[in-house]
Amino acid sequence: MTMFSSSNTFRAADLGCATGPNILLAVQNMIDAVKHSHELPEFQVFFNDQTSNDFNLLFTSLPPERRYFAAGVPGSFRSQLFPRASLHFVHSSYAIQILSTLPKEAVDKSSPAWNKGRIHYSNSAPEAVDAYEAQFAVDMKSFLEPRAEEIVHDGLMAFIVPGHPTGTPHSEAFFNKTLEILGSCLVDMANMGKISYEKVDLFNLPAYLASPHEMDAAVKQNGSFSVEIMEYLHQEKQQPEALASTKRAGFEGILKEHFGFGEEILGRLYHLVCKKFGQQSSTFLESPGDAMNLFVFLKRI
Structure with missing residues (x-):
């Protein structure tokens, strides 16, 4: 009740909303949960993503009989997007693991972290892993600091990201295994002469899977939130x-921008990806025990 002491309107934001429709279900679940506990007359939901996001597509998919006022907020969630102490709840799903920028060492041919022939850090040299880890720490700092300004006292924030268990190699995480297969398909296309090896060498996916220990350290360093829940949600077989x-869906835009892929060659790439996933189904796809999403629930203190 402290959270609502100064307002009869519940204000929530989804960060990294993309175009739906999954986020619309998450918003409805949030509203149902709040209305179950509190009789609040009005809800306002802000949908945030980069300025390049297709907000028109998102807005046309909004339920016509929704029980909330909706608004779009373009811009990076690694900066302040809302007035101070204006939000009661912040949600984000599968967005925070995307880095704001690639570690410069990973594409520097003179660096020990030079990630030649790979598109991700998980099976790379320790220097590459360290570079990604350091960039993630910087990005978490720039994510939490604005939220500390925007969320009211006792306000809540929940987010889900793909993660890996503390103390285990990054290469064992299911999400990272799938990226290794995507990388091998790009090498296959280079072998076929469809793309250049140099383009593959210079391509790195800007995503990092944090462990609970790393998440907890980032929250403690910020000092404005308490960790209410931090747990793994096991992913079902796909x-x-x-x-x-x-x-x-997750990486098409990045691939098009870097390689200049048209629809035909992009379709060929994902035919290869699907084929390799099928070939691997008897190993890690059938029982993805390490396919884990990290759920983090924080309270503004």
Whole structure:
């Protein structure tokens, strides 16, 4: 009740909303949960993403009989987007693991972290892993500091990211294994002469899977939040086609920008990805025990 002492309107934000429709279900779940506990007359939901996001597509998919006022807020969530102490609840799903920028060492040919022939850090030299880890720490700092300004006292924040268990190699995380397969398919296309080896060498996905220890350290360093819940949610088995589609949805824009892919060659790439996922189904796709999402629930103190 402290959270609502100064307002009869519940204000929530989803950061990294993309175009839906999954986020619309998350918003409805949030509203149902709040209304179950408090009789609040009005809800306002802010949908945030980069300025390049197709907000028109998002808005046309909003339920016509929704029980909340909706608004779009363009801009990076690694800066302040809302007035001070204006939000009661912040949500984000599968967005915070995307880095604001690639570690410069990973694409520097003179650096020990030079990530030649790979598109990710998980099976790379320790220097590459360290570079990604350091960038993630910087990005978490720039994510939490604005939220500390925007969220009211006792306000809440919940987010889900792909993660890896503390103390285990990054290469054992299911999400990272799928990126290794995507990288091998890009090498295959270079072998076929469809893209250049140099383009593959210079391509690195800007994503980092944090452990609970790293998340906890970032929250403690910020000092404005208490950790209410931090736990793994095990991911259910996905069919190769669905898994390939997920990768395409998540990284299509980055691939197009770097390689200049048209729809035909992009389709060929994901045909290869789907085929390799199918070939691997008897190993890690059938029982993805290490396919874990990290759920973090924080309270503003």
